[in-house]
Amino acid sequence: MSVPAPGPRPGDPRPEQDRPVAALRAEVDAAVAALDALDDRPVSEHPAAFERVHAALGRALSAGSERE
Incomplete structure (x- = not known):
């Protein structure tokens, strides 16, 4: 059974690619x-x-690829 990845958390209106790398790293950590x-x-x-963990890694990787 697969659980859908959650979207942005309430109170964080920025898209994932606009979040600072440090915030994404903290989420993964x-x-x-x-x-x-x-x-x-x-x-x-x-x-x-x-x-x-899978969702956090996916968001971080996706945000990183959007910045290139």
Whole structure:
């Protein structure tokens, strides 16, 4: 089962390509850091955590390609 990638967060009206690289990096770092807690979480919650990382990486990569 696939979870759709979320759009821009409320309060952040800028398109992804207009967000500073530092903000995108922080989002990716936070999503990846959350994987460290998966050992303590039920397996049923793991796919959602991986989807969040995948979505954050996709947004960061997409924004990077838009800047070139």
